[in-house]
Amino acid sequence: MKDGELITSHSVQQHETLRKRDPERTRAEILAVSTEVFAAQGYSGARVDEIADRTRTTKRMIYYYFGSKEQLYLAVLKKAYSGIREAERAIQVCSLEPTEAIRQLAELTYDHHVRNSDFIRLVMIENIHRGVFIRQIESMREIVEPAVGMLDEILTRGQNEGVFRHDVDAFDVHLLISAYCVFQVANQYTFGYLFGRDLHAAPLSGHLRSMLGDVVVSWLLAPEGTARPVT
Amino acid sequence: MKDGELITSHSVQQHETLRKRDPERTRAEILAVSTEVFAAQGYSGARVDEIADRTRTTKRMIYYYFGSKEQLYLAVLKKAYSGIREAERAIQVCSLEPTEAIRQLAELTYDHHVRNSDFIRLVMIENIHRGVFIRQIESMREIVEPAVGMLDEILTRGQNEGVFRHDVDAFDVHLLISAYCVFQVANQYTFGYLFGRDLHAAPLSGHLRSMLGDVVVSWLLAPEGTARPVT
């Protein structure tokens, strides 16, 4: 039975206060709760009823503001990406020397993913849906652009200084860091269970964090083609 | 493709004849179709009706053989993991010298993930559900054990030969390789879309494949602590 529905004629009316006449607030609340619910249950698994129940408004309001479950999910997705990119923009490592800058960038990105597991989950969900929703959001690609900007700057600097290998670009590094960071959040349940370890508990969590730095840096420092034996 | 592996798309639509009274076959067909449908739509999104429609049996038979949607999903999950691990066991790189063995292992794993995207999707789905299903499958942990066995062997050999760094174990390497391989399948839609590239089309696909080898090998070859500056 859906919680949002009437069961007895005397259903509970909680937090009646602070309720009416603040459209912005209502909208924001719906969005916040929806983010949690979609992240927790997936698109199909999420229930409009549950979202409504965890809100101080009603199901009807969700349709009033967002029109449909799909459009609500779209709004959630867009907001999640914006928030993430905004946070990424806050990372400042430009003043450091390339090697250390890259390491810090990797490790801060790592922390960032750990803190934003709901976002990671939304991305997973979106991929389960083969990206059909994200493609409907205009401006999505602009939102994401700054992501590799700083990376590109550091990388070029390191390459110009002759420290970093040249057969690598910002996209590659970004992919490597992303893969690692996303994985330890996205796959924590299966991987953690199968190996009997909690990826986010000390000391493993610390080890995994610095390991990423090691991986990225040693890769960038390694001479091109060195590792690849003469075939 | 070996028997233990996932049955891939459209493998069951053949011969409408020879239909009834072959329980093993019926069961297997339901399982194969279910794998596709669950992988495609997720647990909540999958419809028992759809599975039935894509089968030569009826919805009723699904319940006859598996009891419930959940138990069906469990069977799919178990079979998928078994198939994957069996395939992993087929990788033979022991005769190579450590560096090349590791590189080949990484790249074969990469290929393997590309070919078995349905499995990756099931793992994602399972993680969306926080691993509640996988934990119900006894023997799951045994299934997974061989995964790091060979890796451990290669790594130890390389460390004994003084080629590989010592502050790394099989679990670490496995995690790095898994993260990279899973990511390029799991996140292909969002990542590919946001950067306007198809991760699985040449020449990018080839680059990404060999890049993994580079990353892993240069990391293992790098002296411990070298990359980390004195703080």
Place this chain on the structure above:
Amino acid sequence: MKDGELITSHSVQQHETLRKRDPERTRAEILAVSTEVFAAQGYSGARVDEIADRTRTTKRMIYYYFGSKEQLYLAVLKKAYSGIREAERAIQVCSLEPTEAIRQLAELTYDHHVRNSDFIRLVMIENIHRGVFIRQIESMREIVEPAVGMLDEILTRGQNEGVFRHDVDAFDVHLLISAYCVFQVANQYTFGYLFGRDLHAAPLSGHLRSMLGDVVVSWLLAPEGTARPVT
């Protein structure tokens, strides 16, 4: 018939007009029809579809208001008991002398059972289910309390006056009366059939009614131990 009592057959088929947007009415109608259907078919035998069809609402509404078949049954059970006890409270025999009060109480209870066969049937059904449902209804025991109150009062009066035997309490008398009254309703089909008599047709019905009075009164008037021979 009073408001609190069971709504009897065909009481809801009237006026098809004035249909929507009267939740109390809708709820009450579902409850009334459900009472009939559960009483007629038992818990397992009752069909939510049938209840819906005999209502001016839809099956969906039943779930909207009651959540599940079980909760609907629980509501029916609770309402049935409340109605009965309310009716019992209406019996007024306190002004009569004890012997006659008891006789009237017994005979009114008898009439009452004849009129409320749906309630008796629900009680039978509940006993078939070993009381699992009734135990889930809080306040059930409070509802029933007044049942023996008046009886206790009459009995004590009669005992103090030296008319009634002393080795008997209100619970005993209530059980005897209940057994007799319930039986002639509950077992009317098998008993009536096996003996080829309709328990509710004159003159048998009248005989059985006054016979209960005789039984109870002669028992209460008999000296203690008299009937029991010296062993």
Place this chain on the structure above:
Amino acid sequence: MKDGELITSHSVQQHETLRKRDPERTRAEILAVSTEVFAAQGYSGARVDEIADRTRTTKRMIYYYFGSKEQLYLAVLKKAYSGIREAERAIQVCSLEPTEAIRQLAELTYDHHVRNSDFIRLVMIENIHRGVFIRQIESMREIVEPAVGMLDEILTRGQNEGVFRHDVDAFDVHLLISAYCVFQVANQYTFGYLFGRDLHAAPLSGHLRSMLGDVVVSWLLAPEGTARPVT
């Protein structure tokens, strides 16, 4: 999911011994198990699958021997009544003087009901179904005849001796005793729960047993019309 169905391809095969080629035995076993299941769950609530599972045969055999769920229930009902009447015939109280004979008959009947609660439950179930099944069983009325025979004999003797009142016949006494005995079994769950007492635990059980004797005897010994005041 029904237990009787195939779930894994390797379902359990218990007690394979003592199984085949004994039709009488098989039939009897099905009947015995069915009695328990119908008595426990009612007609609609009983599951053919459950009956099959609690048997050493299969569901298919039930249909082989009995044709349908209804016919199986009919067989159960018939057997239950036969068994009960046979047991009743065993009661021998003819040699006692009328008052004591009646008391013993009542109390032995009481014991008998306590011991045969499954039969009582079947009777309840049959009454819930308004006796539609019992009417289909020919010879049912003959089965039941001896029930009042002995009672009639005792009663006549007592009346001839001038001990028992004359406005009462064997049917009346049988009804009173039946009502009391059936009730304490049939309604034990609701009545016991509502009054917080277990009708079948000492000392209440003993009290209720002898109370029935008191009730019947004092009623029969009371002069006609005495209790009924002049109106």
Place this chain on the structure above:
DNA sequence: GATGAATGAGGTTTCATTCAT
């Protein structure tokens, strides 16, 4: 702008029963 009541379509599951050997 806001809301409780209502709902059609479709979801999962279960039932007694029969088929084919």
Place this chain on the structure above:
DNA sequence: CATGAATGAAACCTCATTCAT
């Protein structure tokens, strides 16, 4: 006699959504 496999029909329940005020 015996059986595992199969099944159509219908059961209970849930979904996102809209109505009427």
